[in-house]
Amino acid sequence: MLTLNLDLPNLPGAACVGAPPELWHPAPRDVTEYTPTAKAICGTCPVRQACLDHAMSAEAAHPTDRHGIYGGMTAEQRTDLGRPPADTCRNGHPRTDENTTIVASTGRRRCRTCKKANARANRERARAREETAA
Numbered sequence: 001m002l003t004l005n006l007d008l009p010n011l012p013g014a015a016c017v018g019a020p021p022e023l024w025h026p027a028p029r030d031v032t033e034y035t036p037t038a039k040a041i042c043g044t045c046p047v048r049q050a051c052l053d054h055a056m057s058a059e060a061a062h063p064t065d066r067h068g069i070y071g072g073m074t075a076e077q078r079t080d081l082g083r084p085p086a087d088t089c090r091n092g093h094p095r096t097d098e099n100t101t102i103v104a105s106t107g108r109r110r111c112r113t114c115k116k117a118n119a120r121a122n123r124e125r126a127r128a129r130e131e132t133a134a
């Protein structure tokens with residue numbers, strides 16, 4: 001596991017001081033339960049940006065070694081944040097702010113045009129099934 005140089009619970013003013021450290025480093029079976037609590041505490045943290053910046057720069061040197069929540073972001077979200085934004089989705093639609101939404105649970109960007117096309121295709125499949133059944 002990557003050990004960040006920053007001793008986060010001892011960072012002056014850190015909101016996680018005194019909270020159970022396992023909230024930020026949950027065992028796999030506890031991820032779903034603990035992550036929202038850790039993120040909520042990070043959301044009130046006055047040193048959140050410094051924490052995130054530190055994690056991002058430490059992890060940039062070890063991209064495959066990301067664990068835990070820092071600066072209110074999961075390892076997966078920090079991976080996305082560190083990735084240069086692609087100009088288009090895999091179907092070639094622009095990845096602009098207008099054409100994407102951020103999925104709250106994962107922090108990933110989703111293409112709105114693809115989402116609409118998928119919904120339309122699902123409706124058409126459902127209609128075709130109904131017509132076949134009728």
Ligand code: SF4
Pocket residue numbers: 008009011014015016017024041042043045046047048049051052069070071072
């Ligand atoms: S952002 Fe979260 S993990 Fe980082 S110091 Fe603040 S409470 Fe702790």
Ligand SMILES: [Zn+2]
Pocket residue numbers: 089090091092093111112113114115
């Ligand atoms: Zn798309």
